[in-house]
Amino acid sequence: MKRNLLSFFAMMLLLSSALMAQIPQGYYDSATGLSGDALKSALNNIIKGHTEYPYSSTSTDVWDILKGADRDPNNPDNVLCIYSKFSVNAAAEYNNADGWNKEHVWAKSRGDFGTTKGPGTDLHHIRAADVSTNSARNNRNFDEAPTPYVDKGGTNNGATPAYTSDVDWIWEPPADVKGDIARMLMYMTVRYEGFDGEPDLELQEAYLDNVSKEPTQARLSTLIQWHLNDPVDDEERRRNNVVYSYQHNRNPFIDHPEFVCEIFDCGGTQPTNSAPVFTSSVVVDATENVAYSYNITATDVDNDNLSFSASSLPSWLSLTDNGNGSAVLSGTPLAAHVGVNSVGLSVSDGQVSAVQNFQITVVGENVSAGAGDLFFSEYIEGSSNNKALEVANFTGSTVDLSAYTIKKQTNGAGLWSGGLVLSGTLANQDVFVAANSSAVAEITSQADYTGGVGEMTFNGNDALGLFKNGVLIDIIGNFDGGSAYFAQDQTMRRKSNIQSPNVTYSVSEWDVLAKDTFTGLGSHVFDGGGEVPDVEAPSTPENLTSSNITENGFDISWSASTDNIAVTNYEVYLNNVLIANQTSQAYSFSSLNAGTTYTVKVIAKDEAGNSSTSASINVQTIAPDTQAPTSPGNLVSSNITENSFDISWSASADNVAVTAYEVYLNDVLVNTQLSQSYSFSSLNAGTTYAVKVIAKDEAGNSSAAANINVQTIAPDSQAPTVPANLAVANVSQTGFDVSWSASTDNVAVTAYEVYLDNILVETQASTNYGFTSLSASTTYIVKVMAKDEAGNTSAATQLSVTTKSAPSSKVLIASDFESGWDNWIDGGSDVSLYSGIRSYQGSYSVNLQDNSGTASAMTSATFDITAYNQIDIEFYYYSYSMETNEDFFVKYFDGSSWQTVASFVSGVDFDNNNYYVATLSFDASLYNFAANAKFRFQCDASSNSDDIYIDLVTITASNNATKSNLVHNVSSVYVKSGLELDENIENEVNIYPNPASEYFDLSLSLEQEVDLTIYIYDLNGRLVSSTKELNCVGDYTKRMNVSGLESGMYLVVVKGDDINFSKRLVVK
The missing domain is CATH 2.60.40.10 (Immunoglobulins)
Structure with missing residues (x-):
């Protein structure tokens, strides 16, 4: 417990101060002369903004205030529970469900406000209620109900002045608080109007089901009648003052009851019909072959004529309606009827009914005499801790066990032990089992008490006594019998003809069974009348709830019931018709009618046929959806062209959900979709189209159409203006x-x-x-x-x-390698500067060998040739030991990659040991003339013994190419045999000066007279000059005029008998 209960004197001081709290002067002035909504609004302004207290706290909370507001006037230490009228110790706050709780008269699920400050802690509608009755009321609607509510839970139990129903989800409070209940609920509708995040609470006529969280409560017409029939009394005024002393706001309907009919329409309210009430106490015991009779009486406050009927009646019973508000249930049970017999009675005033369900236990005729007192009926001394004692009651009535004690004498000597005091009650024809807590489950499952006390650790030489009020009445074994075993490792069961306890142990009264025999534990056969019948019904199935509610079905589920033996099955009823008999705790209903309220009832059964009280719930299937969605809004067009346009719209709303939109073009359905836009295409130009969009829901309801006319753009035949x-x-x-x-x-x-x-x-x-x-x-x-x-x-x-004129030409490279590499780059190990007879002119040339990629290559510097459109290349070369089809390349770098512009193949373009002059040209139509152009000679032989010698390289850039005559020429011309044939020819032929500008002299030595022809070719292979010289012999020199030639590279070819050689010429 979180704190001590307020002392009696402190409580009385608090109450007396509350009683002195009167209506403050002018409190209701702003409501004077008003009615209807204006009065309701004025009252809201008066009572809102009250002081709020926590639901539970170590400081002052709702528990504390209720102890004063709902104190029992006859016992100030108790609270008086509103529905059951039980007086419960105020200190027993909940108390493990055996005390009292805080009842929200306006159920906290109706508006789903829970226990938060505001409506969840407002003392004007929270009342003290015992826990089980509080749970039974649940969130039921308030109305007149037919069935008296009997509380079966906790210490506080029994009949109550409240009523409920197995059919409708309703609750009727005691008559003396009906007006109180009505005024509490009316207060809530005025106090909570939906402002500042609070719920907007309203009263209505229609019942709500148990799962609804709507902020409403029913039934308004009944509540108005209760207000009229049960006026405000002093106790209600006192409570209003107590709450005011804390919250500083008042219930205006207690201070001014007339406000009720000024806000709510009382004019059309008629008194409701009250249900009849059973006033007789049932007779639940009967004996085989003995006549049974139960005189039934009932009353009705409306003095209506009453009629009796039976919904469940054993075959041996008959019901006689006397016609004067009484009836007789009578009959004689036979041997076949021994056991539990279920009875269901009903009394009706023609409009509403009350029911009375009970069970009659029939005992055998040879049992009716009863035993003299309780006695030991079974003894188990088995393996290890398998120890148990069974005590039977066949006295004919229920026995209070607190007077009984089991004691043990250890090893047949000494005093009795302090004893195991029994507790609770033991019904007639029932047994009480006490067992060692470490026994096997077959024993403990039957036990009413388990523990490790000394009395539950007996051996076969320990005497055991059953004492009543300290006096021995029954014994197993002999007191002071010594240590000899009388019942070791065995089960003993009292014979059925033993009808009374015995203070002297007699083996003849017992049947001795094998060690660890447990099968009979939990029941006893008495006087040959058969095994004790099971008369205990299972508990009511709890937490019966519905789920997955549709138009045509729903599911239900519930928590398992308990039973003294076992629950064997559950009966499921729909509108009082048995639908299923099953063991599982869930059921699915189908093929139901839409929008219909069904009463579901679940009853637990045990093997003896005992039936629990029913758990009941009302479930309403979803009504057929006939509400169409709203029309799609803001239907607009966009992106209109000659052949297409787009449309879009705002979402429709529906009471359930919009599932699709139908899009029509000229009343033809073109698409069904969930998105809120659509694109039309392949339309005709200059045409008006009617567009329609309809929203649909899952039930097939269609909204009104949203319409728009859209005209595509007409064909465009007008050309743009001239740029x-x-x-x-x-x-x-x-x-x-x-x-x-x-x-x-x-x-x-x-x-x-x-x-x-x-x-x-x-x-x-x-x-x-x-x-x-x-x-x-x-x-x-x-x-x-x-x-x-x-x-x-x-x-x-x-x-x-x-375009602008380009420069005519430019010599980019003129290399003879006599002074070094002449700005060429050595590629690597397979490239070298050579000096020797394989150089065409002078001493030096570049030797290329093998096929090592750039390591077998010579590469030029970088040149900007973007101003030119043609490249001419001339070079001399000598081949040595090149195998057939081995070759070498001339490559060009176009600014991004290397391109092969010419290749020279052994056996095709040249033979070994000869000198050749090669010319090639290419233009800007074939390659990109870049600002970072480069040139490369690269060998592609197979070994280091395969060589090419490059000499006298001239590369010229020019603008000789034209759009109509772009060229790409390659030639390789034999010059002379290798030095292996004429070792001195290189020294016998000379051109000087070279480069030349006006002229050059051709000098050569001739051993015999010969006629010579001297040719000059440009690099395109065109003959630009020729002359014939006769009778040339000895040291011969010929001056050649080149003043008419353009700058560039030329080839001088000299031919005669046995003479055929060429020389490179550069004209500046």
């Missing part, structure tokens, strides 16, 4: 930029087409374009036209642009 102000800028040798002013269109310009010499080069949205990779000194025609989305094209605007 104006076409201008050129940034003219270079290889490109230029153009720009123009934007065109206009009746819809929109979507693109511009840009042409070069009547060839479309670009379609774009911007109004400028840059041309690149053009030829120098070339005139181009540029044309621009505007287009719209419909494909309409404007007239063209055009201009001519001539």
Whole structure:
């Protein structure tokens, strides 16, 4: 317990101060002269904002205040429970469900406010109630009910002045607090109007089911009648003052009862019919072959005529209705009827009924004499801790066990032990089992007491005595009998003909059974009348709830019932019709009617046929959904074109849920969807379409249609205006930029087409374009036209642009390697600078061998050749030991990658031990002329003994290529045999000066007279000059005029009898 109960004097002081609390002067002035909603609003302003207390706390809380507000006037230390009228110790706050609890008269689930401050702790509607009755009331609706409520839980139990129903979810409080209940609920509707996050509580006529959390309570008309029939009394006024002393607000309907009919309509309220009430006490015992009779009486406050009927009646009983508010239940049971017989009676006034369900226990005729007192009926002294004693009651009535004690004498000597005091009550024809707590489950499951006390640790030589009020009345074994065993390792059962206890132990009264025999424990056969019948009914199935409610079905479930032996099955009823008989604790109903309230009842049964009281619940199936969704809102169109448009809309609302939208075009369904937008396509231009959207719910209800007409855009046949102000800028040798002013269109310009010499080069949205990779000194025609989305094209605007002239030519490389690498880069181990006879001119050349990639290559420096459109390359080479089909390459780097521009193959383009001159050219139409261009010679042989010797390399960039005559020429021309044939030829032929500008002298030594022809070729293979010299012999020199040649590289070829050689010439 969290704190001590307030002392009696402190409580009385608190109560006396509360009694002195009167209505403050002017408290209700603002409500004077008002009625209806205006009065309700005024009262809300008066009583809202009250002082709130916690539901449970170590400081002052709801528990504390209720002890004063609901104190029992006849016992100030107790509280008086509102429904049961039980007076319960105020200190027993809940007390493990055996004390009292805080009853929310406005059920806290109706509005789902729980126990939070505000409605959850408002003392004007919270009352003291014993725990089990509080639970039974649950959240039932308030109305007149037919069945008296009998409390069967806890220490405080028995008949109560409250009523309930097995059919409807209703509760009727005692008559003297009906008006109190009504005024509490009316207070709640005025105090809690939905402001500041509080619930908006209202009273209504329709019942709510047990799972509803709606902030309503029923039944209004009944509550008004209760208010009229049960006026405010002094006790109610006292309680109002007590609560006011804490909360500082009052219940206006207690201070001014007239406010009820000024806010609620009392004019049409008629007194309701009261249910009749059974006033007779049932007769529950009968004997075989002995006449049974029960005189039944009932009363009705409305003085209606009453009639009696039976819903459940054993075959040996008959019901006689006397017609004057009384009846007789009579009959004679036979041997077959021994046991428990269930009876169900009903009394009706023609409108409402009350029921009385009970059980009659029939005993055999040879049992009726009864035993003289309780006695030991079974003794178990088995393996280990398997120890148990059974005490039987066949006295003919229930016995209070507190007068009885079991004692033990250890080893047949000494005094009796202090004893095991029994507790509780023992019904007639029932047994009490005490067992060692460490015994096997077969024993402990039958035990009413388990423990390890000395009396439960006996052996076969320990005498055991049953004492009543300290006097021995029955014994097993002999007191002071010594240590000899009389009942070791065996089970003993009292014979059925033993009808009384015996203070002298006699083996003849007992049947001796084998060790660890437990089968008869828990029952006893007396006087041959058969085994004691099971008359104890199972407990009521608890927590009966419904779930998964649909239009046509629902599920129910409940907690397991308990029984003194075992629950064998549950009977499930629907509207009092047995639907199922099962062992499980759940059932599913189907094929029901929509919108219908069904009464479900579950009864637990045991093997003897005993039936529990029923657990009942009302369940209403979901009503058929006939409410259509709202019409889709804000239906609009967007993105309209000639052939398409989009629509969108706001979501519809539905009482259940919107499941789909139907989209129509010209009354034809085109789509069913859940999203709130749709795109139409493939439509006709310039056409008006009727669009309709309808919302649907799962029940198939359709909303009113949302409509809109949408016209697609008409075909566009108007061309854009001509692009104006076409201008050129940034003219270079290889490109230029153009720009123009934007065109206009009746819809929109979507693109511009840009042409070069009547060839479309670009379609774009911007109004400028840059041309690149053009030829120098070339005139181009540029044309621009505007287009719209419909494909309409404007007239063209055009201009001519001539690119700038490029420099004629430039020698990039002229390398003879006589002074080193001449800016070439040594690739690696398979490249070297060679000095010897395999050099074509002078002493040095570059030796390439093997196939080691760049390690077998020589690479030039970087050059910017973007101003040129042609490259001419000449070089001399000598081949040594190159195998057939082995080759070497000339490569070009175009700014991003290496390209092979020529390859020379052994056996095809050259033979070993000969000198050759190679020329090749390529232009900008084939390769990108980059700002970081490079050149490379690379060998692709098979070993280091396969060699190519490169000499006299000349690379020239020029603008000789034209748009109409782009070239890519490669040639390899034999010059002379290797030095293996003419070791001195290299020294006998000379061109000087080389490079030349005006002329050069060709000098050679001739051993005999010969006619010579001297040819000069450009690198394109064109003959640019020739001359014939006759009778040349000895040291011969010929001066050749080259002043008319353009700068560049040329090939001088000399031919005659047995003479055929060439020399490179560079003209500056």
